[in-house]
Amino acid sequence: MIHPELATVVESRTVGRLHVRMRLHAPRLARETLPGQFINVRCGPQDFSSRVFDDWADFSDRLADRQDPTRNLLLRPFAVHRAWTCGPDAGRIEILFKVVGRGTKVLAGMKPGDTLELLGPLGKGFDLDWCAKLSTAVIVAGGVGVAPLFMLASWLRDHDVRTLVIVGAMSEHEVPMEVADSRVTLSFMATRPEVTITAREFEEIGCEVGIVTMTGRKGYLGLPTEMLDRFLHFTEGGARGEAGVFTCGPFPMMKAVAEHAADHDLRCLALLEERMGCGVGVCMACSCRVKGPGGTPERKRICIDGPVFDASEVIWNDR
Amino acid sequence: MTAEKGINLKVRLAGLELDTPLLVASGTFGWGIEFERIEGFASDAVGAMVLKGTTFDPREGNLSPRIVETAGGAGILNSIGLENPGVEVVVREYLPRLAGVRAKVIANVAGSTVDEYGKVAARFDSQDRVDAVEINVSCPNVRHGGMQFGADPSLCAEAVAACRNVTKKPLIVKLSPNVTDIRAIAKAAIDAGADALTIANTWLGTAVDVRTRRPILGNVSGGLSGPAVKPIALQKVLEVATWMRERRLDVPIIASGGIMTAEDALEFMVTGARAFQIGTALFSDFRAPEQIIGGMKSLLGELGEHDVNAVVGTIKLT
Numbered sequence: 001m002i003h004p005e006l007a008t009v010v011e012s013r014t015v016g017r018l019h020v021r022m023r024l025h026a027p028r029l030a031r032e033t034l035p036g037q038f039i040n041v042r043c044g045p046q047d048f049s050s051r052v053f054d055d056w057a058d059f060s061d062r063l064a065d066r067q068d069p070t071r072n073l074l075l076r077p078f079a080v081h082r083a084w085t086c087g088p089d090a091g092r093i094e095i096l097f098k099v100v101g102r103g104t105k106v107l108a109g110m111k112p113g114d115t116l117e118l119l120g121p122l123g124k125g126f127d128l129d130w131c132a133k134l135s136t137a138v139i140v141a142g143g144v145g146v147a148p149l150f151m152l153a154s155w156l157r158d159h160d161v162r163t164l165v166i167v168g169a170m171s172e173h174e175v176p177m178e179v180a181d182s183r184v185t186l187s188f189m190a191t192r193p194e195v196t197i198t199a200r201e202f203e204e205i206g207c208e209v210g211i212v213t214m215t216g217r218k219g220y221l222g223l224p225t226e227m228l229d230r231f232l233h234f235t236e237g238g239a240r241g242e243a244g245v246f247t248c249g250p251f252p253m254m255k256a257v258a259e260h261a262a263d264h265d266l267r268c269l270a271l272l273e274e275r276m277g278c279g280v281g282v283c284m285a286c287s288c289r290v291k292g293p294g295g296t297p298e299r300k301r302i303c304i305d306g307p308v309f310d311a312s313e314v315i316w317n318d319r
Numbered sequence: 320m321t322a323e324k325g326i327n328l329k330v331r332l333a334g335l336e337l338d339t340p341l342l343v344a345s346g347t348f349g350w351g352i353e354f355e356r357i358e359g360f361a362s363d364a365v366g367a368m369v370l371k372g373t374t375f376d377p378r379e380g381n382l383s384p385r386i387v388e389t390a391g392g393a394g395i396l397n398s399i400g401l402e403n404p405g406v407e408v409v410v411r412e413y414l415p416r417l418a419g420v421r422a423k424v425i426a427n428v429a430g431s432t433v434d435e436y437g438k439v440a441a442r443f444d445s446q447d448r449v450d451a452v453e454i455n456v457s458c459p460n461v462r463h464g465g466m467q468f469g470a471d472p473s474l475c476a477e478a479v480a481a482c483r484n485v486t487k488k489p490l491i492v493k494l495s496p497n498v499t500d501i502r503a504i505a506k507a508a509i510d511a512g513a514d515a516l517t518i519a520n521t522w523l524g525t526a527v528d529v530r531t532r533r534p535i536l537g538n539v540s541g542g543l544s545g546p547a548v549k550p551i552a553l554q555k556v557l558e559v560a561t562w563m564r565e566r567r568l569d570v571p572i573i574a575s576g577g578i579m580t581a582e583d584a585l586e587f588m589v590t591g592a593r594a595f596q597i598g599t600a601l602f603s604d605f606r607a608p609e610q611i612i613g614g615m616k617s618l619l620g621e622l623g624e625h626d627v628n629a630v631v632g633t634i635k636l637t
Contacts, residue, residue: 003358004605044392073392073545073603102388119357119605277386277397278602280357282349284371284399285386289379299379299402304353 002122002280005029009114010092016169018099019144019176020108021081027091029120030083035152036125036271036308040075040279041095042117043103075119076103077276077303079148079248096147096176122279123307126152126246126269132159134244138231139165139207140224140257142249144176148271148307149248154205163207164231165199168224168253171215172197179211181218186210188234189227193220224249225256232264244269247311258311268311274302281305289315326616327626330366332571332594333489333514335423335451337366339612340594340627341584344575345369345427345453345493346399347598350413351420354605361609366594367423370409372455373443375435377405382537387526394547394577395599396524398538401429401458406442414448423450425491428482429458433474437481444486452488454479456508457495457520458542469495469520472507483512491573493517494555496548501555502562515571517596518556522548545577545599552576553590560591560632579607581614591632 007026081096156163169175182198195218198209211219245261247254248271261268277283281304290313292298330340354360380402426443430436443449456469468478492508496519521542526535574587575596584595600607
């Protein structure tokens, strides 16, 4: 159930250019968040409301707190990148974000031991009943769009689904995860880069990883969709059972991924992003147009009807 | 809390008995059930909920982005554009879900034409679950209707009269602050049959991305709300309350504009508001209603008051 949770920052480190990975102790969210769901984060000093008061004697103190100028008014939505329910990180979640504005700037400045307030889990995640039936999954992430897809990859691997993860970025410095040089090359790629790079995090859970960069200095040169296309052509006709495509990233990339998936008659799930006001479905700020039953357009709220949508219902020419 | 047990927060508003003077503003509480999904949401702090603005036909609303926070977290600009599925869907699908809700339910009526205001109000009039009707003559985010009705006294009067003619339910008119003299519009609304006034809707504003040189909002302009507007909303309430006092008019004012704390709310009540709405505060914290009502009891206790109604209009101007 959607609930507030006071989390403690366990670790915060920068990865690549302007990306931050922040590990938080939030046991209930770690337990309850499903792949594709997100959380709202109060990017600023902890609000008074999260403390427990037995009386209202210090009312004026709390008043001052609420008008703290460093406080952001709106909570900011973040994908849950990882969640641990056992092992040394049990009870922790990790968010992965790019510093783009005031909220993320404040958040990036928080240190281990700091507390911050979360609200979640929010939204509907991926269709896991369908995911469980897959033999092969291709995950296509653009930049920080990889954030919500690790939990999915992890879930898929736990269910023995062969999973290829394609991450696209401008350069190797802008891959929002730790990357390492690698000797592994992907069998379905005709041309090989001089230096292949990989994200060990995905490899560790048994995914195949293809990192694509626009510079091509490291990683495969090109667009994520080019790699997706090669893979789909390569496997076509192969007895690999049902395959599915998952994507999150810049809208034009997701649109292209959806088209490629449709060309191969594969179902594609896209995780959409939008500026949000409330995150719980009341403000209509994140509303988008989708194809309803019979193809007639209808409006959905990304925060509660999504953020995961079937790519075939998204109206890709809307932006 | 024992000292505060004896404090009365019940208010009467244009024939409505509210458990608390706190209303949740139209457009910030969806269709009334969404917040129930949050563990710990204290619905008993809410005296009445105002539903999302409803038109006769469905409306798609504006292009995104539709929301942006302003400098220092002082406010938010929104340009939703009255997205709603139309009154028929609201009546058939959304109202029945509110059957068990203890708070009063106020429908919010919007339109592009006088005729549309009347048709929507008439549809709500036949609904038992609707306790009152708020007319939105102040939406800054739609091209036709909305604010233009709130900026012209005669148009405002026509829209209010169209609703008055079709409903006996309490009629609240939500005024726009984007006018030279809000008292002229208030007068028009009262003369046309308004039972109460909500003062006020959002202020027109915009924001520009200097890197792309484009407006941030898809609709170019939006409505500003939040702590940034509180002093100017309070000024509007002061103007209307003073004008009413001079004319011995007693039409309840529902304050709205940047209320984040109990003290903010009491400022408006002392100035003359009988009740108040919160909106932006809810986005910031779903516990706002509970905190404001709890804080209000405490603050009233501190002031030696046992009844919130006793502070209404007690501002000392001389």
